[in-house]
Amino acid sequence: MVKKNKKLVIFDVDGVLLDNTMGGFKEILVILGKRKQVQILDREYQKRKYQGPWGLEELAKLYKDFSKDKLNKLALEYCSKNLMKGAKEVIDELKNKNYMIGALSTNSQFIMQTLTDLLGLDFSYGTELEYKHNKATGKIYKKVDRYTKAEILKEKIKQFSLHKTDIIVVGDSVTDLPMAELAGLFIAFNPKERIVKECGDVIIQKKDLKGILQYINS
Secondary structure, eight states: OOOSSOOEEEEOTBTTTBOOSSOHHHHHHHHTTOHHHHHHHHHHHHHHTTTSOOOHHHHHHHTTTOBHHHHHHHHHHHHHHHBOTTHHHHHHHHHHTTOEEEEEEEEEHHHHHHHHHHHTOSEEEEEEEEEETTEEEEEEEEOOOHHHHHHHHHHHHHHTTOOGGGEEEEEOSGGGHHHHTTOSEEEEESOOSHHHHHHOSEEEOSSOGGGGGGGSOO
16 A cells, blocks of 8 residues: 655656657557558547547557457567666666656556556556457547546545645656646656647656656655
């Protein structure tokens, strides 16, 4: 059981804990042979992302009929191969300093659970696919989008009696900004969007998470 009154570091996943391009939810579909469909969806998402959430339901449809066991196996292979440089070392160091560590992402829960196990996270939340008879139905059981991430963080703040100054968010995308507003420190890690750079209290351009440690008090 996690104790109250610690400080909390929240990590985004794609581009932060994972060194990837389109994101794990999409890239595992590419591994599953859905490259063309994913590229079409990604182009549309890039057009729409500043207007609000879009595309999770469309991605879920492409997972139809794949087994949960197969997805969990692919997630382990994918996450092990694509961990961001310094991720394990940074999380170990922060846990040694008594920080709680969480990850919030629109990513699939099978990726989030894999990262929780690999990195020793205190908690993680992502989009949960619906399954029947151990196979994905093509529908979403529980969606996590940019606004849901902020709502989950609010719940954690209340649960652990935290103040804004106790919260650090590490993110790289416009989808991290709603939860970044709740943090005392927002570290923009290798951001590619100008709006994210403008919102960051700290900007780190190098793909090495060890760079965040100097900005986090012990």
